[in-house]
Amino acid sequence: RDVENMRLIRSLVRHVKYFLGLRFDVSGWEHLQTEGPYVIISNHQSSLDVLGLMEILPDRCTMIAKKELIYAGTVGLICWLGGIVFINRKKPNDARSVMIDASKTMLDDKIRLWVFPEGTRNQTGNLLPFKKGAFHLAVQAQVPIIPIVFSSYSSFYLRKQKQFNSGTITIKILPKIETKGLTSDDIPSLIDKSFHLMNSSFLSISNSVPHSNGPCKH
Numbered sequence: 001r002d003v004e005n006m007r008l009i010r011s012l013v014r015h016v017k018y019f020l021g022l023r024f025d026v027s028g029w030e031h032l033q034t035e036g037p038y039v040i041i042s043n044h045q046s047s048l049d050v051l052g053l054m055e056i057l058p059d060r061c062t063m064i065a066k067k068e069l070i071y072a073g074t075v076g077l078i079c080w081l082g083g084i085v086f087i088n089r090k091k092p093n094d095a096r097s098v099m100i101d102a103s104k105t106m107l108d109d110k111i112r113l114w115v116f117p118e119g120t121r122n123q124t125g126n127l128l129p130f131k132k133g134a135f136h137l138a139v140q141a142q143v144p145i146i147p148i149v150f151s152s153y154s155s156f157y158l159r160k161q162k163q164f165n166s167g168t169i170t171i172k173i174l175p176k177i178e179t180k181g182l183t184s185d186d187i188p189s190l191i192d193k194s195f196h197l198m199n200s201s202f203l204s205i206s207n208s209v210p211h212s213n214g215p216c217k218h
């Protein structure tokens with residue numbers, strides 16, 4: 001169990017896109033060129049996000065995930081080996097203390113953490129209101145937040161209708177948001193700022209997805 005295992009996991013998972021006929025169009029690489037720990041936040045539409053995540057995953061970066069994933073067979077084992085931090089969403093107090101510990105581990109072990117602040121998968125066409133843990137994490141560790149947005153999958157993947165076509169996913173890495181000097185009082189405005197940046201970016205990249213061979217919702 002070590003964050004370094006993510007290098008191998010990343011290089012293996014990166015091949016899956018070829019089987020699914022998916023392409024990634026990434027912009028903003030330069031925003032990931034930040035030294036030291038940071039918190040990445042991104043929108044969460046489906047387990048397909050794992051492919052986009054592995055496409056751009058920086059070194060020494062692992063994720064916060066729901067603890068149910070540990071029991072998901074091989075996937076659970078891989079997650080455990082990759083040093084994923086598991087939280088129990090049914091016990092928010094426990095989840096919070098795990099994340100408070102993580103803010104220390106991040107600094108001690110120079111680890112970056114990827115959090116899905118919506119807290120659940122969402123394909124409503126807008127981002128869900130953000131949970132607060134990712135922002136507490138960044139403020140407690142005094143590290144920057146890097147927002148990342150994946151364009152809507154709805155043009156090629158409709159879960160309910162069981163439709164899946166090849167398509168291109170646009171990934172936009174946004175400029176980092178500094179948290180140095182911020183305290184817990186600043187969290188509401190930090191969330192507000194991050195949410196609006198990401199939601200507007202999500203809407204703009206989702207409308208301009210260039211290729212899709214499948215049915216179009218919009």
Ligand SMILES: CCCCCCCC/C=C\CCCCCCCC(=O)SCCNC(=O)CCNC(=O)[C@H](O)C(C)(C)COP(=O)(O)OP(=O)(O)OC[C@H]1O[C@@H](n2cnc3c(N)ncnc32)[C@H](O)[C@@H]1OP(=O)(O)O
Pocket residue numbers: 009013016044050063064065066075078079082084087089092095096099100115116117118119120121130131132133134136137
């Ligand atoms: C061939 C195939 C091979 C396959 C191989 C596969 C390999 C795969 C490998 C790798 C893939 C990995 C992929 C992983 C993906 C996983 C994704 C997921 O699992 S998404 C679900 C879990 N994620 C979250 O839930 C987000 C984190 N959640 C939070 O941060 C929440 O905030 C949480 C749980 C900590 C608390 O949630 P609350 O529901 O209670 O709501 P709140 O409003 O956010 O917080 C309540 C109060 O607690 C305070 N609070 C929250 N966090 C705090 C903290 N850290 N410190 C102090 N106060 C805190 C807040 O300020 C708030 O209080 P006031 O309203 O402000 O008074």
Ligand SMILES: CCCCCCCC/C=C\CCCCCCCC(=O)OC[C@@H](O)COP(=O)(O)O
Pocket residue numbers: 016044046047048050051066069075119120121122164
């Ligand atoms: C036609 C099939 C399209 C799907 C293809 C999926 C291919 C993905 C390839 C490898 C990824 C497998 C790793 C799965 C990790 C899943 C993480 C995940 O998404 O957990 C759900 C959790 O975050 C939120 O849970 P809820 O939405 O609250 O419950």
